[in-house]
Amino acid sequence: GAVVSQHPSWVICKSGTSVKIECRSLDFQATTMFWYRQFPKQSLMLMATSNEGSKATYEQGVEKDKFLINHASLTLSTLTVTSAHPEDSSFYICSARDLWGKPDYEQYFGPGTRLTVT
Amino acid sequence: SQQGEEDPQALSIQEGENATMNCSYKTSINNLQWYRQNSGRGLVHLILIRSNEREKHSGRLRVTLDTSKKSSSLLITASRAADTASYFCATDSDSGGGADGLTFGKGTHLIIQP
Numbered sequence: 001g002a003v004v005s006q007h008p009s010w011v012i013c014k015s016g017t018s019v020k021i022e023c024r025s026l027d028f029q030a031t032t033m034f035w036y037r038q039f040p041k042q043s044l045m046l047m048a049t050s051n052e053g054s055k056a057t058y059e060q061g062v063e064k065d066k067f068l069i070n071h072a073s074l075t076l077s078t079l080t081v082t083s084a085h086p087e088d089s090s091f092y093i094c095s096a097r098d099l100w101g102k103p104d105y106e107q108y109f110g111p112g113t114r115l116t117v118t
Numbered sequence: 119s120q121q122g123e124e125d126p127q128a129l130s131i132q133e134g135e136n137a138t139m140n141c142s143y144k145t146s147i148n149n150l151q152w153y154r155q156n157s158g159r160g161l162v163h164l165i166l167i168r169s170n171e172r173e174k175h176s177g178r179l180r181v182t183l184d185t186s187k188k189s190s191s192l193l194i195t196a197s198r199a200a201d202t203a204s205y206f207c208a209t210d211s212d213s214g215g216g217a218d219g220l221t222f223g224k225g226t227h228l229i230i231q232p
Contacts, residue, residue, distance in 0.1 A: 034219040034220075036219070036222075042224070043206060043222045043223060043224045043225050044161075044206070044208075044220075044222040045222070046219035046220070046221065049218070049219055091158070093160065093161065095219075095220075106163075106166065107219075107220060109153075109160055109161045109163070110160065111159070111160035112159070112160045114158070
């Protein structure tokens with residue numbers, strides 16, 4: 001099946017620094033990628049939708065200037081958490097969708113990136 | 119937005135028993151999916167049921183969908199210790215184009231006691 005990877009798996013950074021998380025579709029072209037955030041013991045919340053070659057669409061309440069998304073190619077989307085603070089510590093999960101693939105528009109999820117801001 | 123509600127929030131049963139989890143949602147959907155997540159790990163896709171389907175089976179899993187009630191259930195039969203995990207339903211809304219992210223329920227934490 002389709003594989004999505006994320007890098008890094010986990011990262012610890014100091015408050016005020018920026019962190020970049022990569023999401024790659026390994027064996028298909030992802031016209032659309034999604035970024036989710038999951039706080040401990042909670043569910044996944046959609047943060048933004050990333051379309052290749054265009055600006056990302058952010059969900060209500062998600063700061064676009066803080067969470068920079070770049071979908072520069074059909075296999076790579078990046079999420080940069082700028083000026084990270086401890087409250088940004090979370091599990092960030094991406095998913096990729098091949099709109100020209102299966103008719104059910106199945107999403108393929110990456111393994112997640114655990115961000116801890118100290 | 120978080121539209122899925124699952125119940126129970128937590129469920130503890132003995133190994134070998136069946137586990138049933140329910141999910142409700144609010145908007146029209148293309149499909150509903152169930153995922154499993156082990157503690158601190160990524161999601162595992164379990165099963166997808168389309169809006170025009172009422173029941174689907176996959177191994178020990180049985181999913182039902184009632185679009186009139188906007189609800190779904192996941193049944194795991196003959197549970198095993200390895201089934202211990204959090205289970206989430208996720209809906210793919212019917213807004214057209216397949217370009218929307220999934221909306222996840224709050225999840226049910228299932229514990230299988232040996």
